[in-house]
Amino acid sequence: MTKLKRxxxxxxxxxxxxxxxxxxxxxxxxxxxxxxxxEQLKLKDLRSIYTMKKSLWSNGDRIAVFVLSGDxxxxxxxxxxxxxxxxxxxxxxxxxxxxxxxxEQPVKVESEQEMLExxxxxxxxxxxxxxxxxxxxxxxxxxx
Amino acid sequence: xxxxxxxxxxxxxxxxxxxxxxxGESEQSDWFQRNNWSAFVSQTAIYSSDYNFxxxxxxALSFDMWEAGFLFSTAVINKLTFSAQVLxxxxxxxxxxxLRVDYAFLSYPLYQTMNxxxxxxxxxxxxxxxxxxxxxxxxxxxxxxxxxxxxxxxxTRNSFYSADGVELFGYRDFDDQRLSAQIFFSKPVVDEDxxxxxxxxxxxxxxxxxSILAKISYGSEYDGLRTSxxxxxxxxxxxxxxxxxxxxxQDNNSSFYSESMITSLEYNQFDWAVTFEYLRHKFSQxxxxxxxxxxxxxxxxxxxxxxxxxxxxxxxxxxxxxxxxDTTERRKNEALLNDEKWHDINFGGSFRPDxxxxxxxxxxxxxxxxxxxxRDNVFSEKQDPYWTAAMFQVAYKW
Numbered sequence: 001m002t003k004l005k006r007x008x009x010x011x012x013x014x015x016x017x018x019x020x021x022x023x024x025x026x027x028x029x030x031x032x033x034x035x036x037x038x039e040q041l042k043l044k045d046l047r048s049i050y051t052m053k054k055s056l057w058s059n060g061d062r063i064a065v066f067v068l069s070g071d072x073x074x075x076x077x078x079x080x081x082x083x084x085x086x087x088x089x090x091x092x093x094x095x096x097x098x099x100x101x102x103x104e105q106p107v108k109v110e111s112e113q114e115m116l117e118x119x120x121x122x123x124x125x126x127x128x129x130x131x132x133x134x135x136x137x138x139x140x141x142x143x144x
Numbered sequence: 145x146x147x148x149x150x151x152x153x154x155x156x157x158x159x160x161x162x163x164x165x166x167x168g169e170s171e172q173s174d175w176f177q178r179n180n181w182s183a184f185v186s187q188t189a190i191y192s193s194d195y196n197f198x199x200x201x202x203x204a205l206s207f208d209m210w211e212a213g214f215l216f217s218t219a220v221i222n223k224l225t226f227s228a229q230v231l232x233x234x235x236x237x238x239x240x241x242x243l244r245v246d247y248a249f250l251s252y253p254l255y256q257t258m259n260x261x262x263x264x265x266x267x268x269x270x271x272x273x274x275x276x277x278x279x280x281x282x283x284x285x286x287x288x289x290x291x292x293x294x295x296x297x298x299x300t301r302n303s304f305y306s307a308d309g310v311e312l313f314g315y316r317d318f319d320d321q322r323l324s325a326q327i328f329f330s331k332p333v334v335d336e337d338x339x340x341x342x343x344x345x346x347x348x349x350x351x352x353x354x355s356i357l358a359k360i361s362y363g364s365e366y367d368g369l370r371t372s373x374x375x376x377x378x379x380x381x382x383x384x385x386x387x388x389x390x391x392x393x394q395d396n397n398s399s400f401y402s403e404s405m406i407t408s409l410e411y412n413q414f415d416w417a418v419t420f421e422y423l424r425h426k427f428s429q430x431x432x433x434x435x436x437x438x439x440x441x442x443x444x445x446x447x448x449x450x451x452x453x454x455x456x457x458x459x460x461x462x463x464x465x466x467x468x469x470d471t472t473e474r475r476k477n478e479a480l481l482n483d484e485k486w487h488d489i490n491f492g493g494s495f496r497p498d499x500x501x502x503x504x505x506x507x508x509x510x511x512x513x514x515x516x517x518x519r520d521n522v523f524s525e526k527q528d529p530y531w532t533a534a535m536f537q538v539a540y541k542w
Contacts, residue, residue: 044319051365053322056258070499076461084414086461088496089366095285095541096365098182099215100270100278101227101247105180 028078031116031138033125035061040142047083049126051093052103057124065106066115066127074112078128082143177219185212186283186502186539194531195513196520198235198290198298201533210234211281213246225251231281235298236337236520244335246270246281247306262314269328270306271357273374274421275408277305283539287419287456287466288492289506290535293515294450294472295406295423302335304378304402307355320364328357332378337519353379353399366412374406384431388440393433400429415458422451423472447475450486464494472514483523485512502539508532 030046032038037059041049048054055063068075070087079087097103109115112129119127120137127138134140188209190201199208210233217227228248249267256263270278279285280296291298309330316323332352355378363370379401385394403426410419428445435442450472458464468491474484492506509532513523 042319047320047367048317051320053317053320054258056256058258060257080461085366086414086458088461089412089458091499092285093365095282096279098180098217099213099229099282099285100272101215101217101229101249102251102278104178104217 027131028074028082028128029131029134030082030126030128030141030143031119031134032127032141033064033119033121033123034137034139035123036126036139036141038141039139040144042144043082046143047085050083050090050106052097052105061124064122064125066109066118066122066125067106068112068115068128069108069110074128074130082128175221179218180216182215182542183213184282184284184539184541186210186537188289188535188537190533190535192531192533194528195516196237197508197516197533200237200520202521208234208237211283213282220250223253223256227251233281235301236517244302259318260314260316262312265311265313266309268306268308268333269311269330271304271328271330271355271376272326272359273357273376273404274406274423275370275372275410275419282541283502283504283537284541287454287464287494288468288490289504289537290490290508292421292452292454292468292470293488294452294470294486295421297515299515299517300335300338303332303338303350303352303380304376305333307332307352307378309355320367321362322364323360323362325360326358328355330355330357332380334380347382347384349381349383349396351381353381355379361408363410364412368412370408370410370412372406372408374404374408376402376404376406378402388434388437391437393431393437395431395433398429398431400427402427417456417458419454419456420451422449424449448472448484449475462496465492466494467491474514483513483516485529486514487511500540500542502537502541504537504539505535506537507534 030041036057038057045054049063049065052065057063070091076087079085079090083090094105098105107118109118115127115129116135116138119125126141187207189205189207190197190199190209191205192201194202196202199206212232213229215227215229217225220226229246230243231246232243234242245268247268247270249265249269251263251265253261253263255261272278274295276286276291277296280291307330309328311326311328313326314324332355334350334352336350357374357376359372359374361370361372380399382398382400383396384398387393405424406421408421410417425448426445428443430443432442434440452468452470454466454468456464456466470486470488470490472486474480488508488510490506490508492504494502494504496502511530513529
């Protein structure tokens with residue numbers, strides 16, 4: 001393979017990987033209850049919330065964490081593309097908290113519609129959803 | 145034993161009462177909010193070429209090993225929470241009492257902000273030594289079927305696992321890295337079945353005296369490095385009856401302690417992880433009557449060093465494979481006997497088809513006998529110290 005061909009191949013691979021990440025980021029949205037004051041979160045904060053380490057918002061309100069079932073494609077994308085972790089790894093972290101009696105696991109919901117409804121009516125709630133399912137009863141949290 | 149039964153009964157009663165009476169309460173009530181329960185069950189089949197390894201598996205396929213747990217947690221009122229777990233587990237034919245309250249404790253945060261917390265736990269609490277002791281019995285939270293026996297030994301698992309006392313804990317988060325510390329003062333909970341592990345002393349009336357555990361850790365559980373250092377020293381009182389040559393020894397004022405220092409390192413990436421834990425273990429017994437026997441001393445101490453190194457590869461969200469080396473040796477100047485060493489090369493794989501099911505297969509190639517249960521095996525120096533074990537586990541969680 002010539003040097004030029006290699007450079008072309010690497011460029012194509014890098015661009016396609018960047019485009020696919022950007023595409024996931026644009027379709028998946030992190031949503032929260034209207035009562036949540038935060039407008040944006042660092043990715044590290046989002047990871048801390050979803051590993052159930054961070055349990056309070058900055059105003060002292062309790063964070064209520066919602067997740068879709070482990071078999072849902074949206075949940076898999078949320079874990080792998082956004083949090084950069086396998087869904088099973090995340091579950092192991094929850095189980096370690098739960099089975100040591102030192103923490104709780106997130107509330108599991110069956111559908112994105114249920115996720116929207118519960119996040120909308122639960123103070124301090126956070127969840128995620130594909131952008132086409134959004135509605136105005138929740139707010140979108142920007143991930144930095 | 146009576147106290148243990150009372151604790152078991154009261155915990156079960158509280159668990160059932162809170163679940164039944166308050167599950168239907170309106171959300172306005174402050175009492176018994178966020179009621180959660182979980183349960184799991186597992187069955188393991190083990191075959192070993194020689195010796196009984198956590199089952200009656202000597203040259204036979206054994207289905208003896210099983211585990212089952214039921215956990216309940218609730219926010220009793222405001223920030224006061226309660227958690228309890230009842231565990232059933234069988235790894236030995238001589239286990240008469242398979243069901244026990246693993247833990248049952250109240251927890252209260254004395255100070256809490258978005259990034260830090262200081263709190264207090266009171267009751268029967270798990271001894272959180274190393275990275276994995278707190279959740280060692282739940283198949284879904286561990287990597288392997290059998291925990292590395294060098295550090296998480298099953299011979300005296302119950303007597304070292306949880307204790308009645310008070311724990312002060314705290315942490316501070318730095319982004320997704322957590323610095324945490326805890327100190328736990330307690331009275332060890334003893335399992336009489338496990339006194340068989342020191343058969344030579346024929347111990348009777350083993351009782352936990354006091355225990356201290358201190359631990360500091362830093363890092364992230366799933367991304368990058370996490371480290372911890374644990375100091376753990378439980379002390380026990382025991383009555384012994386044995387012989388030194390023709391001289392019978394009976395002493396009701398004997399005691400012993402175990403002192404462990406565990407250094408733990410784990411590095412996690414998206415699709416792989418490496419774990420290393422090192423234990424320096426000192427054990428000391430005091431039998432005053434032995435001081436009167438020529439050539440004997442009332443105080444006897446022993447040391448052992450142990451470590452394991454394990455690599456894990458995640459092929460995808462369903463499949464994992466792992467390879468480990470697990471070793472422990474007594475520290476002494478003479479040659480080691482077979483029951484003073486343990487070198488275990490092991491490998492295996494896991495398959496998790498969904499959130500609930502877990503299937504795992506594992507093979508061990510072992511030199512040494514020091515982590516086999518004395519109460520299930522008869523040892524002699526003529527026996528072959530090299531042996532293998534293969535096992536398969538099915539687990540389900542709710």
